[in-house]
Structures are given as structure tokens and as C-alpha cells.
Amino acid sequence: ESILSQIRSFEYSQKNVVLVSTATLGVGGMLVYWLRSRHKIKTIEMGDGWWGSGERPLKGKEDESIRPFKIETSDKEIEDLHRRLEQARYTPPLEGAAFHYGFNSSYLQKVVAYWRNKFDWRKQVEVLNKYPHFQTTIEGIDIHFIHVKPSYVPHGRAVQPLLMVHGWPGSFYEFYKIIPLLTEPAAHGLNEGDVVFEVICPSIPGYGFSEAPHQKGFDTVATARIFHKLMNRLGFKEYYLQGGDWGSRITTNMAQMLPQSVKGLHLNLIFVNKQGLRRMISVMLGAYVPWLVGLSREDVRRMYPFIQKNIYELLRESGYLHIQATKPDTAGCGLNDSPVGLAAYILEKFSTWTDKSFLHQDDGGLESKYSLDELLTNVMIYWVTSSIVSSMRFYKENISKDPGLTADARVGVYVPTGIAAFPQEIVHTPHVWAKKIFKNIITYSYMPRGGHFAAFEEPKLLAQDIMHFVRKVEQL
Amino acid sequence: CSSSAGIMLLEVFLVLGTVIIYFLLSKKKEETLPFKEGWWGRGQKPDTEEDTTIWPFKVETTEEELSDLFRRLDQARFTEPLENSCFHYGTNSVYLRKVVSYWKNQFNWKKQVEVLNKYPQFKTKIQGIDIHFVHVKPPHLPEGQSAKPLLMVHGWPGSFYEFYKIIPLLTDPASHGLSDEHVFEVICPSIPGYGFSEAPHKKDFNSVSAASIFYELMLRLGFKEFYAQGGDWGWLICTNLAQIAPNHMKGLHLNLASVTKMGFIHLLSILLGRYLPGLFGFQDEDVRRMFPFLKKGLYRILLESGYAHIQATKPDTVGCGLNDSPVGLAAYILEKFSTWTDLEFRNLEDGGLGRKFDLDDLLTNIMIYWVSGSIVSSMRFYKENLQKGIGTQKHERLTVQVPTGIASFPNEVMHTPQAWAQKKYTNIVSFHFMPQGGHFAALEEPELLAEDILQFVGKVEKEQLWRKK
Numbered sequence: 001e002s003i004l005s006q007i008r009s010f011e012y013s014q015k016n017v018v019l020v021s022t023a024t025l026g027v028g029g030m031l032v033y034w035l036r037s038r039h040k041i042k043t044i045e046m047g048d049g050w051w052g053s054g055e056r057p058l059k060g061k062e063d064e065s066i067r068p069f070k071i072e073t074s075d076k077e078i079e080d081l082h083r084r085l086e087q088a089r090y091t092p093p094l095e096g097a098a099f100h101y102g103f104n105s106s107y108l109q110k111v112v113a114y115w116r117n118k119f120d121w122r123k124q125v126e127v128l129n130k131y132p133h134f135q136t137t138i139e140g141i142d143i144h145f146i147h148v149k150p151s152y153v154p155h156g157r158a159v160q161p162l163l164m165v166h167g168w169p170g171s172f173y174e175f176y177k178i179i180p181l182l183t184e185p186a187a188h189g190l191n192e193g194d195v196v197f198e199v200i201c202p203s204i205p206g207y208g209f210s211e212a213p214h215q216k217g218f219d220t221v222a223t224a225r226i227f228h229k230l231m232n233r234l235g236f237k238e239y240y241l242q243g244g245d246w247g248s249r250i251t252t253n254m255a256q257m258l259p260q261s262v263k264g265l266h267l268n269l270i271f272v273n274k275q276g277l278r279r280m281i282s283v284m285l286g287a288y289v290p291w292l293v294g295l296s297r298e299d300v301r302r303m304y305p306f307i308q309k310n311i312y313e314l315l316r317e318s319g320y321l322h323i324q325a326t327k328p329d330t331a332g333c334g335l336n337d338s339p340v341g342l343a344a345y346i347l348e349k350f351s352t353w354t355d356k357s358f359l360h361q362d363d364g365g366l367e368s369k370y371s372l373d374e375l376l377t378n379v380m381i382y383w384v385t386s387s388i389v390s391s392m393r394f395y396k397e398n399i400s401k402d403p404g405l406t407a408d409a410r411v412g413v414y415v416p417t418g419i420a421a422f423p424q425e426i427v428h429t430p431h432v433w434a435k436k437i438f439k440n441i442i443t444y445s446y447m448p449r450g451g452h453f454a455a456f457e458e459p460k461l462l463a464q465d466i467m468h469f470v471r472k473v474e475q476l
Numbered sequence: 477c478s479s480s481a482g483i484m485l486l487e488v489f490l491v492l493g494t495v496i497i498y499f500l501l502s503k504k505k506e507e508t509l510p511f512k513e514g515w516w517g518r519g520q521k522p523d524t525e526e527d528t529t530i531w532p533f534k535v536e537t538t539e540e541e542l543s544d545l546f547r548r549l550d551q552a553r554f555t556e557p558l559e560n561s562c563f564h565y566g567t568n569s570v571y572l573r574k575v576v577s578y579w580k581n582q583f584n585w586k587k588q589v590e591v592l593n594k595y596p597q598f599k600t601k602i603q604g605i606d607i608h609f610v611h612v613k614p615p616h617l618p619e620g621q622s623a624k625p626l627l628m629v630h631g632w633p634g635s636f637y638e639f640y641k642i643i644p645l646l647t648d649p650a651s652h653g654l655s656d657e658h659v660f661e662v663i664c665p666s667i668p669g670y671g672f673s674e675a676p677h678k679k680d681f682n683s684v685s686a687a688s689i690f691y692e693l694m695l696r697l698g699f700k701e702f703y704a705q706g707g708d709w710g711w712l713i714c715t716n717l718a719q720i721a722p723n724h725m726k727g728l729h730l731n732l733a734s735v736t737k738m739g740f741i742h743l744l745s746i747l748l749g750r751y752l753p754g755l756f757g758f759q760d761e762d763v764r765r766m767f768p769f770l771k772k773g774l775y776r777i778l779l780e781s782g783y784a785h786i787q788a789t790k791p792d793t794v795g796c797g798l799n800d801s802p803v804g805l806a807a808y809i810l811e812k813f814s815t816w817t818d819l820e821f822r823n824l825e826d827g828g829l830g831r832k833f834d835l836d837d838l839l840t841n842i843m844i845y846w847v848s849g850s851i852v853s854s855m856r857f858y859k860e861n862l863q864k865g866i867g868t869q870k871h872e873r874l875t876v877q878v879p880t881g882i883a884s885f886p887n888e889v890m891h892t893p894q895a896w897a898q899k900k901y902t903n904i905v906s907f908h909f910m911p912q913g914g915h916f917a918a919l920e921e922p923e924l925l926a927e928d929i930l931q932f933v934g935k936v937e938k939e940q941l942w943r944k945k
Contacts, residue, residue, distance in 0.1 A: 053559070054559075083551075084800075087544070087547075089799050089849060090799070091675075091795065091796075091851075091852035094677065094678060094679050094856070095678055097679065101792040101793075101856060101859060102793030102795075102796075103790075103792055103793045103796060105792060108796070214556075214558065214559055215558065216558050216559070216561060316789050317789070318785070319785040319786030319787070319788065319790055319794075320786055322781070322782040322785040322786065323782030323783055323785065323794075324782070326778075326779050326780070326782040327566035327567075327811060329557060329565040329566035329567055330566030330807050331786075331794075331808075333555070333566070333567065333569065333572070333803065333804045333807035333808070334797035334798045334805060334808065335797045336555055337548075337551075337552050337553050337800075338796075338800035338801040340796065340797070340800050341796045341797015341798065341799075341800050341801060341804070342797060344793050345794070345797065348793045386553055388555075390555065393558065393565060
């Protein structure tokens with residue numbers, strides 16, 4: 001009050017000085033605040049969690065040891081499997097149905113015959129064990145991962161840590177063909193210069209040999225946090241991430257959570273949520289004047305006819321997603337009890353998501369891109385660990401919430417990002433839409449061939465794109 | 477002055493024109509649905525005349541069938557539910573274990589087979605496939621009365637067995653404390669692909685195909701006029717039957733009356749119906765059951781329709797494991813008997829299954845799917861009916877002029893108000909809000925349903941409404 005009365009008693013010119021200086025201070029202050037806040041990137045909160053059974057123990061620190069792990073099997077396990085395969089009951093397909101009604105049971109019988117008589121699970125277990133496996137307890141559950149280091153590092157070459165995350169219905173096994181291309185590129189004719197990786201492939205909790213969460217609410221954000229803790233425990237401060245399917249969303253969350261730890265993020269699938277009026281208009285215009293809305297010719301080729309590819313086909317292929325996001329325990333129950341049912345359910349995806357035209361083939365085109373041994377090994381991982389139900393629960397935990405309200409909905413991704421767009425991926429996301437979320441896209445590649453299971457189907461193409469991306473990031 | 481007269485004239489013409497166009501268009505909707513010819517047997521249709529004999533059928537079982545079942549029940553692998561999840565993630569496996577234990581140790585399939593066989597069953601070949609049905613005649617008829625034929629059609633995941641409690645109330649009402657003014661002979665067929673009816677071998681077997689086959693069945697049994705009753709798929713099949721053969725159907729009774737053709741008016745009534753119910757013809761009970769619409773309509777449908785989505789797109793995939801694992805089959809089917817009876821049951825650890833149903837009845841229904849190996853073919857019906865989308869088929873645009881009675885049960889997953897139903901069912905004779913009960917009305921509330929059927933038939937017969945179409 002006294003100050004005000006003092007100011008009031010000032011001369012006119014002095015009042016001016018006060019006014020101007022206050023104004024300058026005010027504007028200057030706002031400018032500084034604005035500049036600083038622009039540099040402060042919005043991140044997802046890390047938070048914490050407990051997924052073990054019962055209450056979280058109050059005392060005692062979590063056991064942080066990293067224990068070597070080996071996959072094992074037994075005669076009992078194999079006999080039980082064989083018995084179930086032998087007693088399988090099939091329903092003959094409709095005449096001319098091919099794969100249009102789902103997995104064709106005539107072809108399924110052939111697969112099961114191979115499974116029963118030729119597939120050698122003991123041999124496949126040895127194949128699985130060729131890379132070092134480990135387990136460690138984080139937030140109350142055992143996390144399984146493989147950790148492959150290059151056997152030989154040329155002098156002066158830096159080894160980049162790379163975390164690769166699988167999805168559904170895949171597993172860590174999907175990366176078995178691409179790992180050697182990344183840890184020993186030169187030995188595989190990939191003389192892409194100077195990039196060499198040590199690869200860590202964890203199993204998402206609830207999948208394969210990672211323990212399933214016992215509590216509700218285990219979503220991609222929790223997974224992201226757990227994987228950050230894993231990398232930290234392994235001694236890494238900065239690392240690269242690669243992912244497709246759920247792995248894409250998990251690694252994206254990781255980049256949104258701790259951008260300072262993520263040197264680069266490489267994705268072979270993007271989830272872009274924000275649909276809105278603007279998106280609809282851009283879709284409609286894109287059919288006639290794609291260049292006006294930032295779509296390339298290849299984008300148009302992959303995305304149009306829009307209703308057919310993005311609505312009709314998506315509806316046709318998303319039944320599994322709908323039931324898993326609402327009733328996972330029901331959907332998975334029979335599959336955990338019938339290996340034939342499990343194989344039909346999982347292998348249907350390896351057919352349709354690899355190439356949409358495989359629907360018209362009586363054998364779903366499965367063996368044109370994959371061997372039965374590798375397909376069945378992936379199925380066996382779900383079978384021997386009884387993890388199909390917990391793998392499906394991941395859909396409910398991540399999808400039932402209102403997409404606009406999730407923690408990651410409004411947070412952008414600022415770490416250097418590389419996108420490999422495969423032509424037979426379920427849904428194509430053009431660069432111009434990806435930019436809305438991924439603010440720092442370093443590479444965006446239209447891959448010449450390949451579908452959803454990129455690492456499994458086209459390991460060399462994917463490895464080359466990863467290395468191309470990482471080289472660019474390292475040069476920055 | 478002349479200009480205003482001119483404007484008035486224009487207005488009159490516009491109104492007249494609209495009225496004429498409306499009538500022209502609506503006249504189109506009164507066309508009947510054509511009978512759907514078909515041949516669903518294996519391979520090529522033979523040149524010979526179809527065998528039209530009707531032969532008696534009995535459900536049978538063997539020791540081998542039972543020991544195979546027990547072996548599978550013994551080797552079942554369960555996954556522990558999440559803590560405090562009740563039935564929110566689907567069938568709770570802790571409860572499922574109890575069911576399986578009962579199934580193995582107390583459930584007596586041989587005895588249940590005798591229960592199934594207490595009503596006469598038959599089979600006959602129509603359009604290339606064997607059609608199974610139950611045919612129950614009244615044990616005795618009051619003086620001067622004849623039994624009225626009543627076709628009752630089940631749905632998914634039900635079967636002809638759902639009607640076993642209501643059949644006696646309709647064939648012998650007097651012995652059950654009901655008026656015997658009308659006595660029925662009941663025919664409950666199994667939809668092709670369900671239970672003991674052969675599954676079609678060809679693609680494209682939809683509700684109109686089923687209705688056509690059941691129409692032939694009724695004709696073959698010698699019925700020129702009959703009543704039809706249905707819920708779930710039975711609703712749609714009986715509706716199609718009313719559209720194919722309106723002159724043979726005296727009345728149509730439904731315990732589900734979905735509206736698949738939604739228009740602008742429906743949208744408007746969803747937005748404003750809560751505030752201006754009278755404007756849209758909503759009664760208080762309609763508002764109570766339908767609003768808030770997001771919660772009771774849209775979200776509920778999304779939450780509960782995953783099964784329909786996957787069955788309408790990949791039936792052979794989703795059914796495969798269920799035909800191989802009886803426990804998986806039970807989990808899948810029981811979930812519906814829980815949630816569709818009362819949505820609140822999702823909050824219960826046992827899904828409320830023991831409250832409204834006998835475990836013996838539930839397992840008998842499941843066993844029908846199991847012993848006939850029909851789960852996959854039952855699911856294909858969804859694809860054949862829904863694959864082009866909802867609201868796109870010809871019969872969805874046609875109306876029904878047959879006298880209709882609707883019993884609207886409160887716990888049905890989605891409520892259809894009379895205001896919407898009457899756009900399709902133009903001759904609604906009775907529409908009642910039932911006091912209790914859910915989707916499986918015949919099994920859960922047989923008395924309530926029987927009473928409603930009886931009063932509906934009473935109205936139709938008293939005024940001979942079928943003649944006035």
C-alpha cells in the first residue's frame with residue numbers, strides 16, 4: 001500500500017519508467033519461461049509397480065541377481081504333447097473355404113502330423129539354448145531375456161546395446177535369425193560399415209519364460225519401466241530400441257519415459273491413435289490429391305482403397321483383438337488345453353499377417369515363407385510355458401481404457417526414430433501421420449517386401465534398415 | 477396474393493409428392509422374402525428325388541465317448557486368474573475347476589441322455605442335410621380342441637434342450653397351473669450345424685436358409701398354419717420365416733427383438749430420448765433400461781461382442797481348440813450363460829451360474845455341442861449372417877406383418893423399445909416388459925415365457941388376427 005501510494009506520488013515521467021521496466025520484466029520473464037519450457041520435453045512418469053502374488057513385501061530389497069537360465073524339457077512333457085496331438089478332433093472345412101473361415105483344418109491335420117512325427121522338440125530346445133538366457137526378478141516377477149554379445153569386436157569399434165522387443169503371438173525366438181546379422185554383420189555379408197550390436201531380447205511378462213503378472217493393470221507402460229530397469233541392471237546407460245507389434249508400443253513408451261537413455265528407436269509397426277476430423281479430411285483428399293496432404297505415391301498404393309484396406313480388412317482381421325481385449329481368460333482357456341487349437345490360432349496370424357493374399361490358399365501360404373520347425377517352435381514356447389492366457393490379458397490391460405486418456409496419448413516421441421514400413425503390414429502409417437507423434441524421424445523406409453513378422457520373415461532387410469538408421473544417428 | 481396462392485399450391489404438391497413417394501417406397505417393403513433354395517450336402521447334388529421320410533432318433537452314448545471325455549477332463553491345464561478379477565476377464569478358472577470336478581464326479585451323462593430322450597426326436601433330410609427335431613404332442617386334449625403347432629427355435633450357444641422345461645407348460649398347461657384354453661404341439665428343431673442336425677457342407681448357409689429349411693419341415697409334418705417362437709438366432713430365423721411364409725404363420729413370438737437397420741431417427745432418439753421420451757415413443761421402463769446410452773448401449777455391446785466379432789470372421793480358428801478341449805468349450809459357453817443372464821454376475825467369483833441354472837442343465841447343453849462336435853459349424857453361422865456387415869442384408873430391410881408378440885426381458889444385453897421394434901414388426905399385438913430374466917428366457921424363466929406366449933396366442937386366436945393381415 002505504501003509502495004503504491006509512493007508510486008502514485010511520482011512524477012509522470014517517473015511513472016513511465018516504472019511502467020516500462022515492469023512491463024519489460026514481465027515480458028522478459030515470460031519469454032525466458034517459454035524458452036525453457038520448450039526444452040523440457042514432456043515425458044511419461046516412470047512410476048513403480050508390484051506384480052508378484054499377494055502384497056508387496058515391505059521389508060527387504062528385491063533380489064537383483066541375474067541368473068543364467070536354460071530351457072529344459074522332459075519325456076513326460078513330450079509324451080503329454082504327443083497324446084494330445086493324437087487325440088485331436090477336427091471339423092472338416094466348408095467346400096472351397098481355403099483360409100477364409102480361419103485356419104483350414106485339412107491343412108492343420110498335415111501340420112499336426114509333422115508335429116507329431118517329424119518335429120523334434122529336444123533338438124529345438126538345443127537351438128533355443130544356443131544363445132545365453134537369463135532371468136532376473138523385477139517388480140516381483142521373473143523376467144526372462146537372452147543376451148547375445150558379438151564374439152569378435154574389431155579394434156576401435158563401439159558395440160551398441162540394442163533391446164529388441166517381440167509382440168503377440170510371437171516371442172524372443174522371432175529374433176533368432178536376425179541376431180547374428182546384428183552381432184556379426186561382417187560374417188554375414190552385411191558390410192554396412194561400423195555398426196555392431198550386443199542384443200538383448202526379453203520376454204514380455206506373461207509371455208514365454210517371463211513370469212506372468214499376478215495383479216491387474218499390467219500395461220505397456222509398466223513393461224517399459226521394467227525393461228528400463230533391466231537395461232540399467234545390465235549396466236547400460238544408453239541404448240537403442242527396436243520393436244514391432246506390442247514391442248513397438250513398449251519401446252515407444254520407453255522412449256517417452258526416459259528419452260535420455262534412448263539413443264534411437266527403430267520400429268517396424270506404428271500405432272497412430274489420433275483420429276479426428278482432420279485425419280478424415282486428409283484421407284478423403286488423399287485419394288485425389290495425395291501430394292496436398294503429404295502422401296507419397298507408395299503411401300497411396302498401400303493405403304487405398306481406404307475403406308477396403310483400413311476399415312473392412314481391419315474389421316475382418318481384428319476379431320481376435322476384440323475378444324482378447326474383453327474376455328482373455330475365456331478365449332485362452334481351450335488353447336491352453338489343446339495344442340492343436342493353440343497352433344491353429346497362432347499360425348493363422350503367421351499366415352494372414354505375412355501376406356493378405358494367403359487367405360485364398362488352402363494351406364494359408366505358411367510354408368512359402370517359414371519352415372514348420374520354426375513356426376512350431378514359437379507355438380511350443382506358448383505351450384510349454386502355458387502362457388497363452390496371460391499373453392492375451394495384455395490386450396485387455398492395454399486396450400480397455402479410453403485411448404485418449406492413456407499416459408502416452410499426448411506425449412510425443414523426441415528421440416531419433418527410424419521407421420521400416422513393410423508392404424504387407426496389417427495397416428500402413430505414412431510418414432506424414434507418423435510425424436504427429438514421432439517428432440524426430442531420422443529414417444523412413446518403404447521396405448520392398450515382407451509383412452508383420454519382419455524379423456522372422458525378412459531378417460536381412462530389417463537388419464540392414466536398423467544399421468542404416470543407427471549409422472545415421474551415430475553420425476549426428 | 478397470387479404469389480402466396482402459388483406458394484401454397486407448391487407446398488401442397490410437395491406434401492402430396494412426399495406422401496406418394498413414401499407410400500411407393502413403403503409398399504416395396506411389404507414384398508415377401510423369397511424362399512431360399514439350396515443344397516447343403518457333400519459334393520454335387522444328386523439327380524434323384526430327395527428322400528422325404530422322417531425317422532425316429534435317439535441320443536446315444538458309449539463307454540468310449542465317456543472315457544475319452546474323462547481323460548480330457550483329467551488332463552485339463554488351467555491358468556490362475558488375476559487377483560480379484562472375478563468374471564471380468566472371462567470365465568474364472570478357479571470356478572471352472574469346480575465345474576470340471578462336478579462334471580467328472582457327479583454329472584451323469586448316461587442319465588442326462590435318458591432325460592434328453594424323454595421327448596420323441598426325429599430326423600429328416602431337407603436340402604441335402606439331416607435335420608434333427610423334437611416333436612412333442614399334448615398328452616391329452618380338452619374337449620373339442622386341437623393342438624396348435626408351435627415351432628420353437630434356439631440360438632447360440634443354446635440348443636433344443638433349452639426348451640425342455642417350457643415344453644410341458646405348453647403341451648400340458650392344465651397340469652402346471654396354467655389355462656388350457658390353448659394347447660400346443662411343440663416342434664424344436666436344431667439349427668443345421670448345431671447339435672444333432674447335420675452341418676451344411678457348403679458356404680453361405682444363413683438365417684434365410686435355416687428359415688427355408690424349417691418352413692419345409694413344417695410343411696413336411698403336415699402343418700399349414702403354425703406359430704413360431706424364438707430368441708437369439710431363433711429370433712432371426714423365425715422373423716425370416718414370417719417374411720417367407722406370412723400366410724402360413726398365425727403368429728410370431730419373440731423374446732429378443734433386435735433392430736439392425738438403424739437410421740437417423742434412431743440416432744436422434746438415442747441422443748434425446750432420455751429427455752424427451754414421449755417424443756420418441758419411449759416408455760419409462762424403456763428409458764430405465766436404455767440410458768445412460770453409452771454405458772448401457774455402446775460400451776456394453778463393445779464389451780460383450782468380442783465373441784461375435786471373431787466368430788463372424790474366423791470361426792474355424794476360434795472353434796478349433798474348443799472342439800478338442802471340453803474344458804475350453806465349457807469355459808466359452810458358460811461365460812455366456814453367466815453374463816447374458818445378468819451382467820452383474822461379472823462381479824461374482826462364480827459368475828452367478830448356480831443362481832439361475834442347474835449345473836446339470838448347463839453341462840447337458842455343453843455336452844450336446846461336445847458329443848456332436850458342432851462348435852465350429854455353430855460358429856460359422858455368425859460369419860454367414862454377419863460377414864457383409866450388420867444392416868446390409870435384404871431381409872433386414874423388409875418388415876413383418878404377421879401378428880407379433882414380444883416378451884422383453886430386463887437382463888437382455890441390449891434393450892429394444894417397442895417404438896423401434898414396431899418399425900419392423902408392423903403388427904405388434906403384445907409387448908410386455910417381463911419382471912425378471914435374461915437372454916436364455918426359456919431355460920431361466922419358463923413360466924414367465926409360457927404365460928406370455930399363451931396370452932399372445934390368446935389374443936391372436938380370439939380375434940383371428942392372422943386373417944386380417
